[in-house]
Structure formats: structure tokens, C-alpha cells
Amino acid sequence: MSTLVLDTVSRWYGNVVAVNDVSMSIGPGVTGLLGPNGAGKSTLIHMMGGFLAPSSGSVTLDGQAVWRHEQVYRHVGIVPEREAMYDMVSGWSFVQANARLHRLADPDAAAQRALDLVEMSDVAGRAIGTYSKGMKQRVKMASALVHDPPVLLLDEPFNGMDPRQRLHLMDLLRSMGESGRTVLFSSHILEEVEEIAGTIEVMVAGRHAASGEFREIRRLMTERPHQYTVRSSDDRSLAAAVIADGCASAVELLAAHGGLRLGGADARPGTLRVHATDHTRFVRVLPQVARAQGIRLFEVAPADESLESVFAYLVTR
Amino acid sequence: MTVPGPPPGETGAIHDIGYRHYDGPRLGSAYIARSLFLHSLRGAFGVGRSVRSKVTPLLLLAVMVVPALIIVAVAVITNANDLPLEYTSYAVRLQVVVTVFVAAQSPQSVSHDLRFRVVPLYFSRPLTRTAYVQAKLLAMSAALFGLLAVPLLVLYAGALLAEMPLWSNTRDVALALVGAALLAVVLASFGLVVAAFTPRRGLGVAAVVAVLLVLAAVAAVVQGVASDEGNTTVAGWAGLISPFSLVDGVQVWALGAESSAQEAPPGTYGGPVFAAAAAALVAACYGLLMLRYRRVSLS
């Protein structure tokens, strides 16, 4: 039980379309749902969790519709975004109650295991109302993991966590993804998604803008020239040769720290930025040209293969 | 800081469109208080808000006015010489409606700000706590006065239409309006205090209603039983228990109206005591509100 399938799902509220014709398939591993605020990520996660009905289309878990089907929660764990919990019970009681509600055979052991996993065992005796935001998030995680679900949905899980807690949670999610679970989390912070998500699904203004591994998406963005940063012993000749070859549309001579380099007499080493329109040709041509002209290449690296540039491109499209 | 303009003869220029500091005239804190008053007053009737928040107050207003319309219609048709009920007793007859209005709209006024912790934002402006509390109190009182006054005016207009004696009706309605103003202030202070201490949604409404209704019912029971037993003194003093009968007692004493409760305040000291009690209640509620807003937190 591990694949969530969304099939042409749309959700509208009167005249406002929150999610517009989204189709995606979430399989085992860690998937990041990325998008700016208001892109429809929360709506999508609520639909995947069976808390909101799609206005059209269907959301299914291994073929079984999620809406109005209580038994699906045996296989799904949900970490909601909203903070409110039962403030007057202790963390331990809360997780144990969740275990009982799942009709687990040994709720105490399951609760203990879940609390150990999120490193909350030592403070579990205190009332939830006394917890900090990060601790509440971890208790939420524990309550979602208590029945060991194959599918885990997290709505903005890193909200309010300090760096150490974030790293811990990232490790946890990564290990769960590696063990074959389907983990989906939403975020609008690129660094978080970049670090642990194998696949990303990008939502922009309710539409499904892109999906896949972000380097693959970058490769598909053919209108934008790929940028490469090159450091060599003679940037100018290299630049001239690359332009003459025609695989690049522009070259920039930058100072070492990125600013513009001053006039030709300045022989300080800097970097060359190449805007390659045909990057496959460029990566073949570059070493040939360098060898032909006797130029040493010190560094060749892609300059815009970050998720940030992918994301910026998708959002402004 | 702008880039110096172009040399004469050229028409291009770069304008600084960054953040601008405002140095012009600023309206004073009286303006802020007045705006808050107007905003709260409009909110009490759902003006300027969603349709859903208009339903309850307008429905209650309608329920308040419809009986007046019916009475007027009947009086006109039957050519009566006198309205079947006193102006001053209208509010007491419909006290359930007024109670529900206070209960429903007091949380609208103060509980929202407290629950979502917006109050510190108010106080980070040139708005003192005193001004805030006073503006809210005045707004709620004004809203209640509106609720109470509209049916009274409808009755008055109807009386004039039915060609009832002008002077006595005008005098009566004026006295009733004064009484309505007093009732509005008393109920508003009471409602706002309870609402300010119960910011959770739904609980404030229930608390205000519970307290007002129970007080009214207790007063009614005590008065009823005491009257049946012939003990008019106790029946009279029992009017202190409920805000409605309290204000009614003050009306009887100060404005010479007829009592709508079972018994008027007893003896020569009854009236002044009632008036003092009403004043003390308002003062106490005001004090409690000031206490509540003394410490507001951001989280």
C-alpha cells in the first residue's frame, strides 16, 4: 500500500480555483511538494489526506478512493499544519490515545517507540500546553508514526523548528523514505526540499508546474541557456573560441568574487561565465578548444543547477 | 535621496521610488478613538463585514421591531386612544431578544481581538488603554441603544399616525429613550466584561446569556413568590438582582414611569439605592475591563 494517485484533480471555491487540473503519482521515497504561499499545497495535501473532496477528479491510494473512507487511515499518517492540540493532556497520553484510536495491539509499546523516534521520551510527561512549537511538531510526528503507516503526509513540517530539530527531522524522513515508505511533505523553503526530496512536485498558482528530480527539470528547461562557470589560465581566449563555435549565446568575464572584471590590462585571475544554448555541444567543445589553444582548465561547474533557479524560472513563467 | 537631476537640455531622469517617510500632519489620538468607536459600532451590526455576521444582529433587530409594527397596526386600525403598553416596558417585555443581542455581539467586539492577540497592536499606536475601553463601551452602548430605540420610535410614529395625544406621547417616548440609554450602558458594560474574560469562541456568548438570563429568572422567581406571599418589600428589593429590573427601578424613581417589574423599588430609599446600584455596576464593570487590558500579551 504505497502509491497515491491524483487524477486530474481540481478544487474550486465558488469562483476561486485553488487547485487546477493536477495529476501526479506519489510513490515510495521522499517527495517534496514545493510552491509559493497560496499555490494550493495545503489544499492538495488535505485532499490527499481525505479531509477535502476534490471538486473534480479523484484521489486514490492504491486504487481505493481516499474521501469518506475511514479505513484508509490505517495506512496513512498525517501531520497537520495547525498547531492546536489537546493542551491539557501530557505528550505521552496524547500519543498513547492516538495509538489506542488506531486499535493497535500494544498501544503503550507503540507510543514509546514513536516518542523515542522523535526524541521526546524525556519530556513526554508534561502537558502539551507547556511545549514549545518545535516540541509540539515532534509530538505531532509521533502521533502520525505511532501506527507505522506506509504513507506519511506532512503539511509544512519544518515550521517553527530550530536547526537541530530540523536536521533530526530531515534524517528521520530520509531514513523513512529509504526504507520504502511514501513520504510527502510540503514546504515553501527551497533548502529543505533540496536536501531530502528525491522527487519534487512544484505547484504554482494552483497548477502543477513541474515534477521529477530537480536536475532533470533543469535539463528540460531548454529555453533558458545553461550557465557554466569556468576558471582557466586564459579566460579571454577561451571566451572568444566558445563564441566563435556558436554553442553559447553570451559569455561574461567576472572577477573572482563575481563582480565585473576591469579592462584588459588587469591580469588578475577571475571566472568566465558561459551561457550555453547547446550544452551538450558545449561540454564537448570546451576541452577540445582548451587543448588546441594550450589553456589549462581549473574548474568547470554548472552555475544554475540549483533548485532555486529552477523554482524562480517556474514561478515567473 | 534622489540622484541629482539631468543637466538642463536633457529630459531623462531617475526618480527615487523607494520608501518615503511621512512628515505631514497626523490626526490626533481623539481621531483614533473615534475611529475605533465607529468601527466597533459598525461591527456590532455587521456593517462592512461578511454576510454571515450581519444575519444575527439584523434578525434580532427585526424581531425587536416586528411586535412594535404589529401593535401600531392594530392601534391604527382600531382607532385606539392609547397604546396598549407603556413605552418603558417594551424593553422588559422583549428582554430575551436584547439579551441574545448583547451575548452575541459583545464577543464580536472584544473577544476576537483577545483571541487572536491583536490587542498589543492596538496599543502600539497612540491609543491608551482608557481610550480603547471607553471606545468599545460607548460603541456597544450605542449599538444597544439603537436596538432599543428603533422600536420605541416606531411606536411613537404609530401613535402619531393614530392621532393619539401628542404631548403625552412625546414626553413618554423621551423618558423611555432616556431609560433605554441607561439600560444600554448597563448591559453593554456587563456584556463586555464577561466577553473580555472568556475569549474562546462560543463560550463568551454562552456565559453572557447564562448570567443575564439566570439573573433575570432568579429576580422573576423571587419577585413572584414574594408578591404571592404579600411581601412587597422583598419583592421590591429583588429587582436589584437583574439588570433589567434594576434599570426599570431607576426609571420608576427618576423618570416617574410605571413599573414593568412585579414591584417598584420599595420605600423612599428604594429609588436612590437602585440608581446607586446601577452606577456602581457600571463603574465596577469599567474597572474590571481596565484591569483586563492592563496586561495584554503578544503570544
Added chain:
Amino acid sequence: MNATVARLTVHTLLGRRRALLLLVLPAILLVLALVLRLTVGEDSRVDVAVGLLGAFAVATLVPLLGLIAGSGAIGPEIEDGSIVYLLAKPLSRHSIVVTKLAVAVGVVTVFAALPVLLAGLVLTGTADGIAVGYGLAALVAGVAYCALFLLLAVVTRNAVVVGLLYALVWESLVGSVVPGAQALSVQQWALALTRAVVGDAADVYNVTAAVRLAVAVPLLVAVTVASTWLAGSRLRSLRLTGDE
């Protein structure tokens, strides 16, 4: 019926301020009953009891407590979103509703029906079945109100105001002016039971009800069952949105 849901509901329902209200209201009733018992003469005690229990307890106290208990059993959780922890479980929604209703009914029994019975006993002893009659009416009305207001709390976020409009404006005000409205009033149905228990003395003591027993009981049962079932169905389609 689920013990864990019940436990969690008890925690939210008997939170500090709500518990205070729940305690104070019946306390006032009992104090009044005691005071009246001590001050009123022997012969008019039953009339006083009828007035107190009918007009104060069943007409005012029981609807209020039913409102506080019924809407408080599920309303706060829906409003702040913590109901997601109950809904994200393989639990039947009907079982959640029934459990919460049971807790609310328990609260109403302890804080409304029992005090009414006690007040009646204090005032009139067991004479003429007044105490039992009104106690029973309070219990039955309390159950119906809890079910009704629980449904309201699932359906709308302004459950308390709507409930008040019904219980006070419709049942008391409109009902006293437009007799037909009383046929649709939970209070009147409950009072029919009182009439039945008090028996022949009902007319003597002016214990009235707008509907006959044969009509009242099915109506009460129907309203309670229908409200509970509807609440369960609506809970299945509850929309949990983000921060509102």
C-alpha cells in the same frame, strides 16, 4: 462508543471556564430552592415548585446547559482544528458522534437533570410526583438538546448563537405569542412527560404542555436519533481547511 474519544472529550468539555459555568448554574437553582423552601408557606410550595422548575429550570437552565454541553463536546475541536486527530483514524464517524453525545448527556444529567430533581425534592418532597416529573423532563429535554446542538456544532461555526436563537427566541418568546410555535418546542415535548408523571394533579397545579404525550415521545426520539445520525454523516464530509 470509544473510551479514548470519551476521555478526550471529557478533558475538553470540563476545561476550567466551562466547568465553572456548568457548576454555577445548577448551584443557583439549588440555592433558590432552599431559600424558597425556608421562606414560603406550606400550602403554596407546590405552586412555587411548578413555577421554579417549569419556568426557570426546564425553560432556561436545561437549554443553556444542553447548549454548553452539546456544542462544547465537539465545537472547540472543530474550530481549532484539533479534531483532525480523531478524524485521521479508522474510526466510524458515527461512533465518534455517539461517544461525544454520551459524554454530553452525562454532563447534562449530572449538572441539569439531577439538580432539578433535587430542587423538586427539596421544595415538595415526593408529593404528587412533581420532583420526579420535572426531573424526567429535564433529563429528556437535556438529551434532545445535546443531540440537536451537537449537530449544530458540526454544521456551523456559530452553533452557540443559532442554538440560543432557537432555545430562547423561538421557544420562549415566539412560543408564548404564537401558540403554534410551541408544537415545535423541545421544552413542550418534555413537559408532556411531566404531565404524564404528575397525573391527575397536573391540571390542579397548572402543569401544562402544548402537545400530548403520544405526540411528544415519538418527536423527542425522532429528533434525537435524526440529529445524531445527521451529525455523523456531516462529520464524514467535514472540510478541514488551513488556518482560518
